[in-house]
Amino acid sequence: MSIFPFSAIVGQDDLKRALLVSAVDPNIGGVLAFGDRGTGKSTAIRALAALLPKIEVVKDCAYHCDPGAPDKFCDNCRLAAKSGTLKISHESAPVVDLPLGATEDRVVGALDLERALVQGEKRFEPGLLARAHRGFLYIDEVNLLDDHLVDVLLDVAASGENVVEREGLSVRHPARFVLVGSGNPEEGELRPQLLDRFGLSVDVRTPTDISERMEVVRRRDSFERDPEAFVKKWKRKDSAVRKKIERARENIEAIETPDAVLEKAAGLCITLGADGLRGELTLMRAARACAALEGRKEVTLKELQIVAGSALRHRLRKDPLDETDSGTRVVRAVEEVLG
């Protein structure tokens, strides 16, 4: 099945930028796309998966260990490195779907049933968290995810490590992934703890501009009529986006953040009462990744302004009786602080 090209998605600039930003810097902590139904949230996320740059991995390693970081090797790779049999390959960064119907054993990994049943052997079979290591973990309808799976995710996302103690197994392996969730608030709110794990949050709205809507219809139509031709037509633009991510990844370390910008970022968080250090840290990281995507040498107030909404919106202390949309509150604060 062909995947709708990323660059052919009409509008939804906030969502697309947030996805690119978190692809440039995985430490930002992923993206939550919350909003109206049928706005192409999952389309955008699956499209991103198709254009992510390849990563360097240890060949045949279940955890996609990074050959450049021997201190973070899994046990197998450590042994292989010692004996000098480590092989390197380039693979697409994994984008793993966490289906709502997944059972805990498949998420964290469990006893390999085949071996247990056929050979009576106790062997660990890595789960989705292992598969998502160094890539993306995508949960559609994230607010419907079973509570016990949410608990597992929270724990792993915080520590970057999956510890399995079940069925007589005792395994630990690295699991660092960019968490991407999407959902509709009408199905229910997200647990605040989980909300906090997401670095960026985007409020996705249905476009009401008639020409934008017409363009969506047109592109959808020509994609459905001939998916392959459509994908081919957008291939150049998609690879331009891929190059942009690659270049931004290379340059991001060198990007300076002037003190004046740092001060403004702190001021913004104080004005909004955005809880904790995490908001400020995410804001700065996102602004830096954004500057890297734009090809800048240093972070300016403009990037701060662009990412402020998605970095802070979901971190505001909630007053249940205040009806003001938190996005509006951020916009107001940005105007106030950044002028």
Next chain:
Amino acid sequence: MASVTAHPSGEEEGGAREPADSGKEQWRNAYVVAGLLAVDPIGLGGVCIRSGPGPVRDWWTDQFFALLPAPAPRRKLPIGASEERLLGGLDLSMTLSTGQPVAERGLLADADGGAIIAAMAERMTPATAANIAAAMDQGSVIIERNGVSRRDETRFACVLFDEGVAASERPPQLLLDRIAFHIDLDNVSIRDVAAGDFDAAIVSKARESLSSIETPAEIAKAINAASLSLGVVSMRALLFCMSVARASAAIQGRDAVIDADAELACRLVLAPRFAPPLVMEPEQSAPPPKQQNDAGDDKESKEESLETDEIEDMIVNAVRGVAMTSLLGKSSRSVRRNASVGSGGKSGAPVESKLKGRPLGSRKGNVRDGGRLDVIATLRTAAPWQKLRSQSAFAGCDRQVRLSVYPEDINIKRFKGRTESVVIFVVDASGSSAMHRMAEAKGAVELLLADCYTRRDHVALIAFRGQGADLLLPPTRSLARVRRALGALPGGGGTPLAAGLAAAATLAETEKRKGKTPYVVILSDGRGNIGLNGEPGRAAAEEDAVMTARRLREINCTTLFFDISNRPSPRAQRLSNELRAFYQPLPYADSAAVSKTVKAAIAAA
């Protein structure tokens, strides 16, 4: 050539047009939908049919399947279907007898090329709906369960039968959003059923020609503009309109969409999604001004855009007409349906869950029934028999068997499920202090919800004023929905207390049948002056109130009565006693106090 008789243009030969909710018209509509859906079953997603069980809907289903390309699998989705059955997973018996993991396809994968049929779709859990929706979106089922990890390609249409009684009982929205048609078969009697004007051959020809059908730009634009001015902004609705229009043109043997196709499509897709703006937040209900329609498209000549406007107007009027008729029809129907509600069904006592909650250890059972396999316990059960089994069952087998596990060894895990609670607010919105009281009730609802994230409690709100009671907020745990539903609350008029209590009783019953634990919170002074029949008269009204209070008491749920009169009133106390309610005078009805008391009551229960 075939003609689609349900065209709304009113040009039907032979007498006056039937009203849109008459049985004949509904059936004709449904038949057209069956044809259109059969032309493009995957693109249009499916259909939600409001109808109780009976021969009419079976007939419809048979007709629909007859129009699909054979062989079209028809898979019934039982209401309690486990995720294991829905998605597929490990076939344990096969696994054990062959000695290696054998995956089993689920219902969704089996429905590939046909349709799934879900009766009582209003009882479908959001989790089931989300699984179905994910399969529809991706054209495949992803299984990550019990040691099985695979992907089954599948493309199917969804036929949902909505048998809901109360307004709050509807199939999950996330599924409704993904299917084009929402129709009614409620008033159709078996006499109305007749064969339509097209058959499988025409539909199959239409299916082949579908991809070559063009939609002229001005018609596409008119559909777009019409959906915006009707306030149906969803992109999926728009795309469905386009696809239905194309399917309609294909059935008619045309090579391009004409305005009649567009009108039919919009009437079928937009009318059920169109909600007359009764209570709506201003920022959400703003369709862009009409001038915008032509903005940014200079290429088109004036003549063309005029035509676009004309088509748009035609569509908007048609859709409005249908939507209004069906609204009027619905109110009378819901009364009739409410009258026949029995009190059967299971109670909402805490349930032992097979999949969720705190582990309770394991027991023998079948993984097919939705349990989760307890590997260790299963192997432990199998262990003592190993020697015996290796001598008999696999004796002839040359493969060395380390372990033989039989189906009867299988243990599944048990979990203690925590039932979800639903707090039903019943608020007096009559008289002068209504605004203040409603504001505080709304505050209490929001405070409770803000606090309930982790407990996953639902909140509903019924207001009574004027002649009757309204369910302003169907059970939800979404703050976004609360804000929208309670954004602008009307108030004033008489005090139909009995109607409020009756509405609460009905809702509490419904929720209890769904396995939830209802709590009823009443904010009132206990002084009703409008009876159940909507007539004024204090004596009759109070008698009605006492009678309904007894009905509510029969449901046996925790009830809290906040007396909001200036000083504790004996009437309120009497009513509260009648309800066996927890009584608390609260002259200023402040939201914090209410939410605190309710929380304490839930915690105590």
